[in-house]
Amino acid sequence: MNAPVLIDTIGLGQLIKLLQKKGYQVMGPTVRDEAIVYDTLDSINDLPQGWTDEQEAGHYRIKKRDDNAYFGYVVGPHSWKKYLHPPRRRLWRAEQKDGEVDIIPESAESTRFAFLGVRSCELHAITIQDEVFIKGPHVDNDYRLRRENALIIAVNCTQSAPTCFCVSMNTGPKAESGYDLVLTEILENNIHHFLVQAGSEKGLELLGELDPRPAKESDISKAEKGIEQAAQQMSRSMKTDGIKELLFENLEHPRWDEVAERCLSCANCTMVCPTCFCSTVEDVTDITGDHAERWQRWDSCFTMDFSYLHGGSVRSSTKSRYRQWMTHKLASWIDQFGSSGCVGCGRCVTWCPVGIDITEEVRAIENAGSKTSTPSQGGKE
Amino acid sequence: MNFSEPDPMVPQPYKVRQIWQETHDTFSLDLEPKGPSLHSEFAPGQFNMLYAFGVGEVPISISACSKNGDGWIHTIRDVGTVTHALHQLREGDTIGLRGPFGSAWPIDESKGSDVVIMAGGIGLAPLRPALYALMESRKNFGDIALLYGARKPEDLLYTDEFESWRGKYGVQVRVTVDNADRTWSGNVGVVTTMIPRVNFDPLQTVAMICGPEIMMRYAVLELRQNGVSEENIYVTMERNMKCAVGFCGHCQFGPAFICKDGPVFRYDRVKPLFSLREV
Ligand SMILES: Cc1cc2nc3c(=O)[nH]c(=O)nc-3n(C[C@H](O)[C@H](O)[C@H](O)COP(=O)(O)OP(=O)(O)OC[C@H]3O[C@@H](n4cnc5c(N)ncnc54)[C@H](O)[C@@H]3O)c2cc1C
Ligand code: SF4
Ligand code: SF4
Numbered sequence: 001m002n003a004p005v006l007i008d009t010i011g012l013g014q015l016i017k018l019l020q021k022k023g024y025q026v027m028g029p030t031v032r033d034e035a036i037v038y039d040t041l042d043s044i045n046d047l048p049q050g051w052t053d054e055q056e057a058g059h060y061r062i063k064k065r066d067d068n069a070y071f072g073y074v075v076g077p078h079s080w081k082k083y084l085h086p087p088r089r090r091l092w093r094a095e096q097k098d099g100e101v102d103i104i105p106e107s108a109e110s111t112r113f114a115f116l117g118v119r120s121c122e123l124h125a126i127t128i129q130d131e132v133f134i135k136g137p138h139v140d141n142d143y144r145l146r147r148e149n150a151l152i153i154a155v156n157c158t159q160s161a162p163t164c165f166c167v168s169m170n171t172g173p174k175a176e177s178g179y180d181l182v183l184t185e186i187l188e189n190n191i192h193h194f195l196v197q198a199g200s201e202k203g204l205e206l207l208g209e210l211d212p213r214p215a216k217e218s219d220i221s222k223a224e225k226g227i228e229q230a231a232q233q234m235s236r237s238m239k240t241d242g243i244k245e246l247l248f249e250n251l252e253h254p255r256w257d258e259v260a261e262r263c264l265s266c267a268n269c270t271m272v273c274p275t276c277f278c279s280t281v282e283d284v285t286d287i288t289g290d291h292a293e294r295w296q297r298w299d300s301c302f303t304m305d306f307s308y309l310h311g312g313s314v315r316s317s318t319k320s321r322y323r324q325w326m327t328h329k330l331a332s333w334i335d336q337f338g339s340s341g342c343v344g345c346g347r348c349v350t351w352c353p354v355g356i357d358i359t360e361e362v363r364a365i366e367n368a369g370s371k372t373s374t375p376s377q378g379g380k381e
Numbered sequence: 382m383n384f385s386e387p388d389p390m391v392p393q394p395y396k397v398r399q400i401w402q403e404t405h406d407t408f409s410l411d412l413e414p415k416g417p418s419l420h421s422e423f424a425p426g427q428f429n430m431l432y433a434f435g436v437g438e439v440p441i442s443i444s445a446c447s448k449n450g451d452g453w454i455h456t457i458r459d460v461g462t463v464t465h466a467l468h469q470l471r472e473g474d475t476i477g478l479r480g481p482f483g484s485a486w487p488i489d490e491s492k493g494s495d496v497v498i499m500a501g502g503i504g505l506a507p508l509r510p511a512l513y514a515l516m517e518s519r520k521n522f523g524d525i526a527l528l529y530g531a532r533k534p535e536d537l538l539y540t541d542e543f544e545s546w547r548g549k550y551g552v553q554v555r556v557t558v559d560n561a562d563r564t565w566s567g568n569v570g571v572v573t574t575m576i577p578r579v580n581f582d583p584l585q586t587v588a589m590i591c592g593p594e595i596m597m598r599y600a601v602l603e604l605r606q607n608g609v610s611e612e613n614i615y616v617t618m619e620r621n622m623k624c625a626v627g628f629c630g631h632c633q634f635g636p637a638f639i640c641k642d643g644p645v646f647r648y649d650r651v652k653p654l655f656s657l658r659e660v
Contacts, residue, residue, distance in 0.1 A: 092391050094477070096434055101475035105391045137641060138389045138626035248635075251657060278630030281623050285435035292435040296390075299629070306631060308621050310460045320659030328633065335636035 002204060004197045005212035006219055012070070012183075012194055013044040015153075018209055019114040024151055027083060028116035029073065034062055036076040038083075041116065048073055055161040055346065058355030070192070071117060071185045074161040075345050079274035080122055081129060083113050084146050088297040091281070096290045108141060114151040118179065120172030121164075121343040123154055125274035127178055131337040132277050151202060154179035158226030163346030165236040165359055171343040173230040181206060184223035195223040236349075238359045239366065240340065244331040246366060251323065255364045260319035262354050267300035269348035269356075270325065275341050276300070301325050326361060389626045392432045392477025397470050398452065403538055406459050407503065408468055409444065412478060413452035421451055424485030425510035426617070426645045430625050431455065432477030433466035440622045440640075442507035443481060453481075456506040456538065482625045484645045486511040486589050487615055495523040495581040497609075499572055499600045501530050501592025505538050507617065507644075508591050516550040526553040526579035530572030530596070534558050534565045553579045572596065573603040583608035589645075591617045598656065601648060614648035616655075635660060 007015070019026050028041045031048045041047065053073045054061045065072050095102045118126075130147065133140040157164075157173035166172030175182045180203035184195040195215055198204040270276040280299035285292045299306060301324050307314035315321050333341030342358070349357045395412040402408050410431075414421070423443050432438040444456040459468045470476065488511060496515060500508050515522055527546065531537045537556060546552040555575040557568035568575065572592070586609050590600045597616050604614055618639050623629035625640045632639035635654045637646070654660045 094434065096475075099474060101394050101434055101477070103392055103394060103477055105388055133628065136627050138628070140390075140628055141388055248653070251654075251660075277628070279623070280629065280631070281438070283435060283437045289435060294438075299623075299631075301630070306621065309619060314620065315659045317659060324633075324660075327635075332633070332636040336638070 002198050002207075004195050004215045004220055004223075005207060006215045007194050007196055007210055007212045009044070009192045011210055011212060012192075014210060015206070016041060016044055016116070018206065019116075019151065024112050024114035026114045026116055027080075029071070029076070031062065035060065036062060036073045038076075038078040038080065038115075038117075044070075047071075047117075052159075053161065055163045055350045056355075057163065057349050057357045058352055060350050067187055068190055068192075069185060069187050071155045071183075072159065074157065074159065074164060075119055075122070075347060077272050077347065077351055079272070079345075079347070080115055080118060080126060081274055081277075083115070084126065084150065085129060085133070085143055085277060085279075088295060089142065091294045091296050094292045094294075096292070106142070108145045110149070111146070112149040112151070113146070114153065116153045116155075118152050118154045118175075119157055119345070120154065120175040121166045121169070121345040122274055123152070123175055123178040124169075124171040124343045125345070126152075128275045128337065128339060128341065128343070129277055131339070135337075152179045152181075154182040154199075156182060156184040156223070156227050157230040158185060160230040160233045161346060161350075162235050163349045164234050165238055165344040165346060167231055167234050167344070168236075168238045168240060168359075169340060169342060169344035170240075173234075174227045179203070184226060186219060186222050186226065188222075193219065195219055236346065236357075236359050238342075238344070238362055240330075243340075243362065244334050246362075247327045247331040250365050251327070253365050253368065255361065255368065256319045256323045258364075259322050259356060259361055260317065262356055263318050263322050264354060265302045265318045265321060266353060267302040268351045268353060269358075270300040270302060271298065272347040272351045273329075274345060274347070275329075275343065278306070280305075301328070326358060329358070330362065389479065390624060390628075392430070392438070392479045394475050395452070395478040397472055397474045397476065398447065399472060400470055403456055404536055407456060407536075407538065408459065409454055409456045410467065410470065411447050411452060411454045412476070413447060414478075415475065421446070421453065423453065423481040423510075425488060425514050426485040426507055427481035427483045428507070428625075428644065429453065429455065429478050429480030429482070430622075431463075431467060432479075433463050433470075434476065436466040437463040438477070438479075438623075439463045439467075440482075440625060442644075444506040444509050445513065446510070456503070456509075458503045479625065482640055484641075484643055486514075486645055487587060487647075488514045491515070491587040492521045493523070493585075494613075495586040496525045497528065497576075497579070497581050497586055497588045497604070498526065499528045499588065499590045499592070499596075501572060501596040502532065502536060503538070504591035504593075504596075504617075505529055508589060509539065511589060512546065512552070516546070516552070519550055523582070523585065524553065524580045525551070526555070526581055528555050528557075528572050528575045528579065530557045530559070530592070532559045534561050534567070555579060571599065573599050576603050576607060584610075586613060588614045590615065594619075601655075611649040611652065612647060615645055616648055616651065617644045618646060618651065619644065 133143040154175040329341040399411040428442040445454040620632040622632040
């Protein structure tokens, strides 16, 4: 869209102030409860400077870095969906008077969010949720408004976690589109620079107010090197060629029984996943019974209630629930929304209390080939 | 169809014009829109989300258009919390309604063919508007058969209409029950046993089936053995459903969302999952 420019730490601080002045609520990474989470940023001081995260299947820990990088972590338990598709929200209220019922829609949300520090995989996750809530035959107006109002400042990854596999999913580590601004952090001798590029008119306008200086070839190549490093560090992978057919042909594979023996059906994976969108509703009344409300809240296909039909749940076994989740993510999502439902962020791997790894589950089914059971589990029922 | 205006998640107020008992546990609700009618068109097979004040919302098929065309009739079995609250409604009460949603029975596609309708229990409710549509332009269709099964004679719906369906429209209505005492003089046995007892040309027949999954499985099997092709068999699927517009994720059946891709499906499109458990 335009030539990349350079800002320094002061510029980054100014960017946050500028967004606030323009009426945005700036959301971004910050350290809280021993994790890097997304929350309101008052200033640059709220960023997790000098922190990183250590991740493995079933393992997450933050630790101090040797340097003072601002964006030297990967992804944490939060994702931006908590702002665009909130965990709990009221859909409408109703009043009952003399047998008459008045249904009052919720007035549309008007908060204008600026997201600072959106990773490439997360940009893809947002686009995927757009498909669900605004690109279908019906439109979720609340989501649409939040989305249209949101300003997105992406930050390219210059390191990856052992749980990442965005390269396999074609979703990173370099942010290619879907942002207003994209930053790449360049840190040399503890001196900070951010290579910045606009991806929209809004972004270009912001840049104009920041007074950046032009970037040199060498700045650009340093940034590129950082991103390359993130890609090269990536040790996890998933083969996506023909994955839909692979899973659909193996719905009765013995591996589902094996994974079900470990899975606690705790729903962590669905809560942390940036694309999981399922919700349920709660109907409440006050003590007089004349005032009723309907609330929507995140739900998970791992709960028993999720598939409840009068008389019992359709998916009563953990096996069927894990199978539903994984085949939805990696196979039926493609039919429904034209892309995979997984962006390779690795959150479900990290935050699974027993360390179940979606890439390993795919590989197990792939390696065993279709229809045949794994010999080691021969006698299992 | 696009219901983005008004908000597809917000119910519209409807008034109970009439409520009556169909059987010991099943009743019908005639609902009329309050204020200007938004749309009273629907396609046979579609359903509405009915909201009982403060209790909850459930998917219920449209079982007929209201007499004067302004509103819809729903036939509901009282099985749990929300359906019970709907059962308690009285004439003049207000409830919330969203819809209609979902896919329809293949009425136009059946022109020039014989039609076999197979229903189990409450499954006749979503099929009744299909029957009405067939009867309304009777000459466009060949032989029409309704094979209807229920658990007991007292569970049978719409029995007072059968004579007119038979006499006036020449529909071959065959009824059976699983269990009955000696006062019952009709058939006892599963609904599939009646297939050989009605006339239809298997090579030119469209079949529409709604009932418990197990009943539909046997019905498909039997029809296939009689030579009806997979592309001419239509079934319905039921799953938990919270939003009816594809947002909540609850009603997924493999790649399909029952609320927008269903509830009526052409059999060959759901076949791979149809016989699997816990999908
Ligand atoms: C497309 C569609 C059309 C339907 N048409 C009719 C109809 O015409 N007549 C009729 O009597 N019934 C119909 N049903 C079934 C009806 O929706 C359930 O009987 C009803 O939801 C039970 O709710 P409850 O609160 O009374 O029962 P409970 O057992 O108390 O159920 C608790 C909750 O679980 C969910 N639930 C339970 N059973 C079902 C179910 N079968 N389908 C979807 N959600 C369920 C609902 O959210 C319900 O409120 C239809 C279902 C679907 C999916
Ligand atoms: S399935 Fe796992 S790796 Fe894929 S997007 Fe969701 S949380 Fe990330
Ligand atoms: S896969 Fe892991 S995180 Fe997901 S439900 Fe099972 S135990 Fe919980």
